[in-house]
Amino acid sequence: MRHRFVGFAKTTVLVIIEKWSSFLMDKPGLWGLFMIICLLAGTIPVGCGRQASPSVPTSTANPGSTNWEPFRQVREFWYLQSLLGENVGYERISVRSVGNSSSACREVEGEVVLRVKRMGTPVSVVTRYRSVETCEGRPREFTVTVEQGRALAEYRGRVSGRQLVVETVVAGRTARQTFDLPEDCRGFLGLQDWLWEKNMRPGEVREFSCLMLGVNGVCQARAHARDYEAVQVSGRETRLLRIDILYTLPGNQRVEQTVWSDSSGMIVKQRMNSPPVEAVLVPKERALQTASSSLDLIEDIRIPARAPGDLTKAHRATYHIKGSIKGLAELLATGVNQQVRRLGDDILELTVTTRGPGGNSGTCGDQATPEEQEPSLWIQSDASEIRAIAQSIAHSAKEPASLAVALERYVFHTVRHRDYNQAFLSALDVLKTKEGDCTEHAVLLAALARASSIPSRVAVGLVYHRDAFYYHMWTELLIDRCWIGFDATRGNGGIHAGYIKFGHDSLAGSDALGAFLPLTKLLGQIKIEIVKVEGD
Template identity: 25%
Template sequence: MRLVRPYTLFRVSVMMAWLVLFGLLLKRDYFIDTLRQREAQVLEQHAQESFLGVYFNAARIGYVKNSFTQTVESEITLTQEAYLLLNILNEHHPVRMRGRAFLTSGYLLKEFSIHFESPFYRMDATGEVEGTTVHFVIDTGKERITDSVSLNSPPFISTNRRAYLLDASLHEDSKIKVPYFDPILLTGQDAVVQYKGRDKQIIQGRIYNLHRFVESYNNIRVSSWLNDEGLVVKEETPAGFVFIAEPEFRATEISKNGPELLSSVSVPLAGTMPDLAGRKEISFRLQLPENSVFPALDNDRQHREGDILTVTLEDLPDETAQVCQGQSAELSSTSYIQVESPAIKQMALSLIAQAPTPLEKVRTLSQWIYLNLEKRPVLGLPDALTTLGSRKGDCNEHAALFAALARSAGIPTRVVAGVTFHAGAFYYHAWNEICMGENWISVDTTKNELPADLTHIKFVHGEIGEQLKIGALLGKLRVAIAE
């Protein structure tokens, strides 16, 4: 059996951390008074620059640079640059982002361009806003995707300038709803922001009396501290990341030996994992964040009762079993699972040519992906066509490519995400499920498991937007053996 390096199993752990780090999680809340846009103050200088140092476990691992320029028409150009040096199992992975956005005087988005680059991945995107719809084009070098996102109202881009949150009528515990567009994930939703009043913070030896806000989306809470001008002085995100406003010379002094990332988002197991050989069932006791909702926990091979989750290993259907009917969504093509791509179709047909049954097709496709993808951490937005071309990736790339090939072969397939066990702890992970014989059956092409072992605990179904909901679990999920 081919050896799998630990980081290849836990791509979602890394992805979750750096996306949270950039504040790039989907924002979904549907209540509370909508933000009343304040008049933007005139910029004091023709161009203004500011820096935020990015810290992880007290070590500076990157920075974000914001530059604002105002035109004679009172429109604003935002130029943003970010750099991270991520330590993943003691290998350093630089992540770079450059972007430009044209904003109205009230910081509403008009158009943007962005370049994102990490080892083995790059993405360029451009877009513009028409009313409440953002039209965009993504180019990964392998695939060009054209799409649009419809919002409830014209979108903001979240920057370190948030004077629009400081309203004269603001009072402690008041809540506002801010429509944001994320130009990296290319998604848009409303975020609920709650004002927590004045809060004294000691930052790098100085005492500040700041305005504290807590932004909530998908049960994820990000705390921000603003000065009286609405500039972000400090921001804390899940998994231990902190942004601090500081001068350029300090923000750009990056630690070359930053703390290891994967271990920070692992979930230690309370108790001893029993020998799984021959076992058909196992029970765990889960401790989840307050008010979190994960319907997939009580679904398919998983049964939840209170804080006890029981996982039952699926029986594979016999060789004559047919695929499930009525699963059109799990057969469809999406922006990142390109079922209709000629390259995907051709590869799927060539691989399953000698597979007589649906189950044999699943085995063939799963085995081919396991053996033919170089198992490397790829920090980017996974899509099947890019992965087919690069033949590199870890669990999210494996899951996206398997979904595209299997759907092209007529097998209803979905991507799922949750945690799986390795070396004494649970790590965030992505895998697949196929529908056959009227049942959903787990498939892990990263580990070559059909069905996936009993330590795979599913929290969500779906692509990147759904997977990011498990960001709410970072630092809060607890798992214990319940036997």
């Protein structure tokens, strides 16, 4: 059973595609950056950009020009992707004209290929996308396909009047969403288009917005051009304009990024500090030299820690979490089971108390949202196969607490094969393949619980295993008005105090993993000391 439960840090482009659906292509290469984030557990962007100034002069010399002639030839760009200092893949972007001069429009097409390892298993993710846009970069339609392991996801979008209609196809099911489309909404090259048309000056600030397909809302962004600085690019020092960007997502979560552009406005380098991801503009030959990376996105990102007692039998544990991450305390979930106390600027004290599935008597007073009780694209609790299994288990376990334990045990014995090359599978796919890691266990248990009239959601965070904390996903079920944690990768009838929670999500609709962004800020940034362990 070694590492059977370790799996949130997985190659699941499917996950982040659902959450970051437009934000990623606001600049070339950002799609690849968020694909890398998904490797740790990027969406098709239909990014829209709005400048502070309503009128922007157009240069006919740049790739983003509205002049017809510059589009006659295909313009192609390659970005080398790296994570934790190691090359892990590339992104190719091409822009060309389609149609004729009376109905001019352009096609943006590309692919992202990432290769890493998970528990020594080489994994590869390939994402291909295509968008038809006006010459000004306003979207008309797009398609995206993602291939990884057994998973295949498809995303189709089209503009109808002043609305964007998006269909997401997963496991044979289709979810449809409609969004209001701002008049100046840009397509795949959002911010890059603006820079091509009018490059920023040192000290200049621009504000724009990006349609977030996966979060049913708009991401607000603020770009601040700092100054020209010497930057190492492919072993050479180049003077580039540094632009710091702050994205505010729905729910007030924030993502910070830095890009460097040349005198023509071309984005040459990008960096995100959390996680430590970079993308650099390189020649095609350099990008294609990337072989399978030796970076292991399970073992190489774990957080070593030594426990003074047996955490697997503990109902309470106290931790000191150290790190200079802005807003670290806000990244941790708080409530009845977790309390956070500041000990200093860079250190927190976290107390975790677990509750078992019996004897709670409604003392928590928790309630479920409709999304935590209903079927969704990922949790198909209305599928006949899932309902039949839930009903058969309910015959031998009538009470909610005992039924929850029986469902956890069923998933533990059913998902037999550990497949670290799988993407984020839906519950129905897991039931058919009977393989996967922690995310597959979590969604199947969530589906069986909802089919048994027990509200459910998935939780994400860290779990202690063999002198280290690993990134992990498990399931929470509402029993006697208390959210109780269950881990079907272990099948122990609940969880212990060695689980540190950062967020949870109902996986409603096609908005999959909004609660999991905080985890991306932790990679290589924190240390954990286990101060006290208390048993039963």
